[in-house]
Amino acid sequence: MSDSVAGCTRPRTAVTEAEAEALVRGICFKTGPPRRLGVEVEWLVHELRNPRLPVTSRRLEAAYSALRTVPLSSALTVEPGGQLELSSPPATSLMECVATVSADLDAVRAVLRERGLTLVGLGHDPWHAPRRFLRRPRYDAMEACLDRTGPAGRAMMCTSASVQVCVDAGYEEPGPLGHVRRWWLAHHLGAVLVASFANSPLAGGLPTGWRSTRQLRWTQIGAARAGGPPLDTDPRGTWARHVLDAPVMCVRRDGGPWDVPDGLTFRRWTRSRTPRAPTGDDLDYHLTTLFPPVRPRGHLELRMIDAQPGDDGWIVPLAVTAALFDDPEATETAYRCVKPLAERTLDLPAPHNPLWRDAARHGLADRELRDAAVVCFTAALAALPRLGATADVTAAVSAYLDRYVFRGRCPADDLLDRPDGASRGPHRRDFRP
Secondary structure, three states: OOOOOOOOOOOOOEOOHHHHHHHHHHHOEOOOOOOOEEEEEEEEEEEOOOOOOOOOHHHHHHHHHHHOOOOOOOEEEEOOOOOEEEEOOOEOOHHHHHHHHHHHHHHHHHHHHHOOEEEEOOOEOOOOOOOOOOOOHHHHHHHHHHHHHOOHHHHHHHHEOEEEEEEOOOEOOOOOOEHHHHHHHHHHHHHHHHHHOOOEOEEOOEEOOOOEHHHHHHHHHOHHHHOOOOOOOOHHHHHHHHHHHOEOOOEOOOOOOOEOOOOOEHHHHHHHOOOOOOEHHHHHHHHHOOOOOEEEEEEEEEEEEEOOOOOOOOHHHHHHHHHHHHOHHHHHHHHHHHHHHHHHHOOOOOOOOHHHHHHHHHHHHOHHHHHHHHHHHHHHHHHHHHHOOOHHHHHHHHHHHHHHHOOOOOHHHHHHHOOOOOOOOOOOOOOOO
16 A cells, blocks of 8 residues: 555656556566565554554654664565555565565564564554544545445555565466466465464454454455456456556646546546546556555555564565466475466455455465465475475474364464453454355
8 A cells, every 4th residue: 555656657648548558568578587575564553562552653753753764675665554564676586585574574573672562473453543644635535435335445555565576577488487377376285374464353342253354455446446357367457458458546746636526437537538638657557556455566466464473573474376377396386286276266366266265264274275284384495495495484384274274273263262352252353245
């Protein structure tokens, strides 16, 4: 949600429907050998002494003003509810990515600690109701737009956090590292990642009945805004059509509040040219208002993983995902492993299909997902030395496999097992998608 505008800044000249489709096709998949990796880590910011106490906007602003003076290699952005996000620069190896983000996080934590604040790795805030920290036209328009589908939009904006892993789109040619295969794999392995790293079972201090309430919120926003396209052998064309047929969130203005049209797709906007003709810059902006679980931005942005517990918990999903996408042997194993899971999607796009719903609700308590996770994590563990992973990173993945995956558990289960009101009980809320 804190995305900068995708692509290049374009002149303020109108685009036709055909030009818009060609532009999307040209920028969504940049093919070539998989060489680069990135990660975006979002964090809730809580009181260090008592995370259940709300942090005032004044304290957040003072802390963020201090952080803006800290030299970082990663881009630091603030989400609408005051969450912090660090976006790594593209790295040429797993360990380069880990080292860069770890150093930046150390610097950020030191500044926050001096002010009595701390970063918390949870996919959904377990105690606090959504509260806007940023007051900008973009987020005013986003809130107005998402409110039409219910309260999930505000929760997504203000109380959610994730680990987003970015991998190259892959080769133009077919094969295990080809972009068509990687696009398909991302949408099916994605359900395994949701289940394996689910870490958001609470809202309002009570269990929701879902291991990943964060993923539930994305589903509740609706397929047009937060869904993927159908999967076929032409990802470029399918994604371009999906973009043009998606509703426009807002029409920006130089002054005053932005228009929030209801039901105006970008395709219809290019045809009607009202309230004004759309430009290439408007198309770039429109792309940043779509939140599918896998977003093609030249590379593939995997957006389905909950924020993880612990200072270094984010490293495990980064390492596992990197291994399963960039090591040919592990990629082939993951592909063969998740292929049977495709039947459970009923050919419906992610995340609005039974496979993804089961992953978010049950985590690895789902036997099929657990079995797939065991195979995938084992393959990733074997691949990590080939990717140059250190003994510490490999040990962290191995420990996660032993603690959670083999046992059919995820971090959400730890939260549900706690005796401080976070355990299952008669007051559980059952949130429906």
